[in-house]
Amino acid sequence: MEVSKIPAETSLIERWRQVRAHSIAIAQTLSAEDCMAQSMPDASPIKWHLAHTSWFFETFVLEKLEEFESEFIAFDPAFRVLFNSYYNGVGEKHPRPQRGLLTRPTLEQVLAYRKNVDQRIARLWQQVVAANDTAQLQQLQTLLELGLQHEQQHQELMLTDIKHLFWCNPLAPAMFSTPIDEAYSNPSLSSHSKALQWQTFDARLLEIGHQGAGFFFDNEAPRHRQFIEAFELGDRLVSNGEYLAFIEAGGYQNPALWLSEGWDWRQNQALQHPLYWQLQQQHWRVFTLHGWQALDLAQPVCHLSYFEASAFAVWAGARLPTEFEWEYAAQQRPDIADWFAHCWQWTSSSYAAYPGFAIAPGAIGEYNGKFMANQYVLRGSSCFTPAGHSRLTYRNFFPATARWQMSGLRLARSL
Amino acid sequence: MEVSKIPAETSLIERWRQVRAHSIAIAQTLSAEDCMAQSMPDASPIKWHLAHTSWFFETFVLEKLEEFESEFIAFDPAFRVLFNSYYNGVGEKHPRPQRGLLTRPTLEQVLAYRKNVDQRIARLWQQVVAANDTAQLQQLQTLLELGLQHEQQHQELMLTDIKHLFWCNPLAPAMFSTPIDEAYSNPSLSSHSKALQWQTFDARLLEIGHQGAGFFFDNEAPRHRQFIEAFELGDRLVSNGEYLAFIEAGGYQNPALWLSEGWDWRQNQALQHPLYWQLQQQHWRVFTLHGWQALDLAQPVCHLSYFEASAFAVWAGARLPTEFEWEYAAQQRPDIADWFAHCWQWTSSSYAAYPGFAIAPGAIGEYNGKFMANQYVLRGSSCFTPAGHSRLTYRNFFPATARWQMSGLRLARSL
């Protein structure tokens, strides 16, 4: 599978075609059986991702703009329920933990559904372009862009979810047979063997949130002011080697390092190391999309929960940065390593609305706002994030116990 | 799919071939995706059934008789763990609730595994026959017969498990497209519209358990004496119509009819009717392997838990028979309807060892004995039971809450 970065100047409709094709490319390395299984309620089958991203276009573009598309007929009315993820405004939903029971529709039928939606979108695009109605075109562009960004989010989830599924299988299948695929692996980062340097940032009132013309999710707005006290930030991500030192120093046995809820959870789960790590005959190895690999101590540590990231930071005499500190530093010092493309970075910020945040009317308003409780913000992006999907103001979010995402950390300290 | 009754006189090796082919025939109506999903921990994927029944031959025939088979090499050592159901004596087992995560091995690989095992069994058979060693031949025959009977048990489970899976799917797929398949449906039983007659049986000391030369499971032995007080038994199974009367009389709302544990369970589950029933616009329908069908009031009621069967019996002024009463009556009055081939019949007998029951040494001893706690015996057989697999002394058993099996009831009364 080849993943080429999409040049920024590419037209919307061309980008849309490439994104749609990229989902198919991911699935092509997998069998119909691989695409069906759901390893836990948090993860979804690949087939479901393929269908749901098409459902999104059918529901929020084709159905919403149905006056533009002369002959709107649902591909299959049952899909409205089956592939609705969490939009109460659209109606009934198939229960999330049962997505892996949908042996029908088959993968073949889902691919036909994708093709049908793509044809209808392409036709709609041509009609609207031909009609030369600027308002219509703008509305279509906005929704297409949202659907495309949404699909890119699911492309990352496809990889994290299949990784979890394959890890559950004692046969430990490898998704990619090529030695190390640059697009989907943690590139070996020699920089991580060098000592961490602290970068200093002055107290400052600055603007946070999206600015300018490009696409952004509603939760990145409105741009607003935050006052940030002086702090310092590590100039690289925490490495596997550093995390291993925490383990070997008894970090998983010392409640003084942990948040109270995190400690209870760690004990119930009997956790001793990050997800996907395994100690085998005194050698640590880690499960990847290429199967089991020896643990590379120089690489950034990944697959940590918020609770683990926080405990490590306390042990290291530091703390997690707030999302505002992260954005401030990444904005001021783009030269610092690892902001993007290695792993998402837990921040200490609870996922919350920016001042003046308004939820969009209708089902589309459920995209982000309703999840603003008991989740923590991750900033940056990971090696699983599709090319072109990263952004300085991007706010990813997961519960404090989530570990199957590409989640690591960067240290901060108050001054 | 054609299911022809295997004539009794068929040779063992020929019967073995037919049974093995029948499993494939069941799976052939299904896609690889259908064969992979597991709808609940109690059920297993079809692919798993196909593999496990082959594992059984590989482990308990090929491996056990390895001195007969000059060159025993496991098809895949990992399968020893993956497809072990519950035999602690064989070693590790893959966790039961995660059988639906095994996207690998693929269905194709499992079919290759089956073919490989079949070839090795056939070769072993030829070698042993050629060797003309009676002891060896007898041992091989005993194990082949056990494996064949074991596979027939799984053939029934394949049908109950796929039925449950398809019922979980809002698309309600039908496994069989032909109108009503005689082999796997409840045949319309006009006899059930006639009034139930009570058949009387005198008090008697009689022998219970398997007798004679044919195959039997260890739990059917030893044949021993039981004294049975006089009783009467219904001359047919309880019908859907009769059960509907129980529902409409408030049977699911009246704790006085229920066993205490059953009532608590019913309330927690908010049960109002048998599994697979649904009231739609004031008409009852029932889910079958042919999809949703109108409820036929004359057919035997099916998919009841022990608790429901017991509550119905109390409501009807009767009780469930013991398994000894059942065997006594079926032995004495083979002319009475419905002993076999419609649905399994709950008895009030807890699944327990017969006096003198001895567990076989080794892993094979785990086949039946270790389940003798908190389960109830069902007698007879169902329309899902493979031809030739029914037996007067057969003891099926499930927990009191199991409903996805073909389980109905027949009434009894003490005299």
Place this chain on the structure above:
Amino acid sequence: MEVSKIPAETSLIERWRQVRAHSIAIAQTLSAEDCMAQSMPDASPIKWHLAHTSWFFETFVLEKLEEFESEFIAFDPAFRVLFNSYYNGVGEKHPRPQRGLLTRPTLEQVLAYRKNVDQRIARLWQQVVAANDTAQLQQLQTLLELGLQHEQQHQELMLTDIKHLFWCNPLAPAMFSTPIDEAYSNPSLSSHSKALQWQTFDARLLEIGHQGAGFFFDNEAPRHRQFIEAFELGDRLVSNGEYLAFIEAGGYQNPALWLSEGWDWRQNQALQHPLYWQLQQQHWRVFTLHGWQALDLAQPVCHLSYFEASAFAVWAGARLPTEFEWEYAAQQRPDIADWFAHCWQWTSSSYAAYPGFAIAPGAIGEYNGKFMANQYVLRGSSCFTPAGHSRLTYRNFFPATARWQMSGLRLARSL
């Protein structure tokens, strides 16, 4: 506290007085706080036992015979709900797991309730005796006897429940301060240090169940015939020393010895020994109503679940007796040790109705019958059983996982 055996010839009303007084005597060693706590849903607070046994007399004697008692007025209408244990026929019940939240009524109020009920019962008795109406008198006698037997059952539960509560308290309070109270301890049984002898019993058709004039519970009837194949039975209970040998032989680590459901449960609970045992500095000790005591190897082992008793029996090359074998042997050989007064003995018999068993009409019919599912019969009696409450045909019953009762075992073998 003095526990004197009540002579058999004592009049009913005198026995009733003594039984009522005995409950108070048990509670007198405890504070109001001790009487309030509930250590687990299976156990009840002492205060609740004191109130419920009075509720039983109020509901099933005073209220039922209300035409005999000219001026029936409930002591407190709310008590009808608060102290109903499980009688759906009487109406609402307070949720069982919340019995420990009833700080009101106070213990003092409950004692006043007891006194009130006792006065009304005594008055009713005088009125009925004076009226000289044989039918009335007989009905009253029957219900008083049932209430009295019911209260004796709760006297045993009061001891097992307070034992569990005190064991949960790190202060390990002792209920009795006197060295060893004969009535409530396992008397030192020197006989248990001698080798176990097997007693042989021939195959025989014999009558099982209550016979004669004395009191019995409905589940002990009707007397009926059972054919029992030849067997042998241990001439004493299994001792702590023998059970310790099972532990030391790895009995808790060997799944081959366990029933399948029992093994899963043992693993989930991480059980390594009977309830109330503890290994402290390489010495076993056991919690009793006198606090922690050194384990006496010669005493009968106690506080076993059915699953543990069964695993031990398999390890010992034996099995549990059926309840019919037990009754047969105890009937034929009353000279054998330990039938009664040490600990209840698990049998392999699932708790089920005797042929012809009929549930009494009304709420009183809920006494026994509705529990006949997923429970196992224990025979004999224990050192906690009140004097005069033991009986050859007595059927005690608990789920296979219950361990807080005084439950041990006696071995059997088929011949």
Place this chain on the structure above:
Amino acid sequence: MEVSKIPAETSLIERWRQVRAHSIAIAQTLSAEDCMAQSMPDASPIKWHLAHTSWFFETFVLEKLEEFESEFIAFDPAFRVLFNSYYNGVGEKHPRPQRGLLTRPTLEQVLAYRKNVDQRIARLWQQVVAANDTAQLQQLQTLLELGLQHEQQHQELMLTDIKHLFWCNPLAPAMFSTPIDEAYSNPSLSSHSKALQWQTFDARLLEIGHQGAGFFFDNEAPRHRQFIEAFELGDRLVSNGEYLAFIEAGGYQNPALWLSEGWDWRQNQALQHPLYWQLQQQHWRVFTLHGWQALDLAQPVCHLSYFEASAFAVWAGARLPTEFEWEYAAQQRPDIADWFAHCWQWTSSSYAAYPGFAIAPGAIGEYNGKFMANQYVLRGSSCFTPAGHSRLTYRNFFPATARWQMSGLRLARSL
């Protein structure tokens, strides 16, 4: 019970005496039985509160300053474990859900423990004052003040916990028999029948957190700068009448109003109204420490979870304020009604460290910091808060589902 406001100028040791006496005064209206029960894991028995607050003084004052107290001997070494709430640094803890099983020590013993601790503290105070060592005195003062504030927090919990316990009892006991006790009831607030007015606040950079000489908890520091965008705030709390309108408008049935996790929780719990509300014969009533009372529509709504408060705010076209907005407004406009003494007010702020927050070394550092995950800040105080315990910068915190605290809300809007 009389609750007199403690004048601010009262000396520390005198305030300490009054606070200690106040805990006893609360318990004096209750029986030993009332003081023992625990209605849910979140709540604790009164006896436990009485003991734990003494344990706090024994552990963090007497033991810590043991060189000042010539003859330190623990009152009872077992209490170190029994009455440790959550301080891992002190050692083992009794499991929280089992606090209601501690029938021993008795209430009497706990009161003796309190008296003993009080005597030792008083003696220590005299010794240190006599020694005339400023450093020692200061250290003692700091710890006494912390223990006193800690005890006041538990005084509020004693009331919320006993309220929950009494609500669980069908007898619905009233703690106070006097008509309406001013100190512990929602005073009738006529102001709540008037229309809500919005108060406007300009965007501003301001200082947040404790300032000055008085006592404060570590989580209120360090004082630091926050930039707050312009907003408006309701000039009074939301009333029962307004919340009832939300209920009647279907607020509990409309997922569009709820946070996603809140909606799932509401459905699982089948919630339809605030805790302690009940609709009886078409009249709403509410459970209080005086028993059931008619719902007063003019009073502030109370006993809401964060999720309910948030859903109401969305329905009302508003939102919850951040804790910074709350502090800003309360600082600028102390004349606005209801900042304190009615009910705690949910804010949208996740409980997190202020910039530069440092956890104190030793077990005392566990006081606040380790709870900074998945909890939300409440500001103000309630009618259950002891006199003198309220503060502008006070940060109370509970999980989003907590409802048994005195928790209401005040509306905010961005400008």
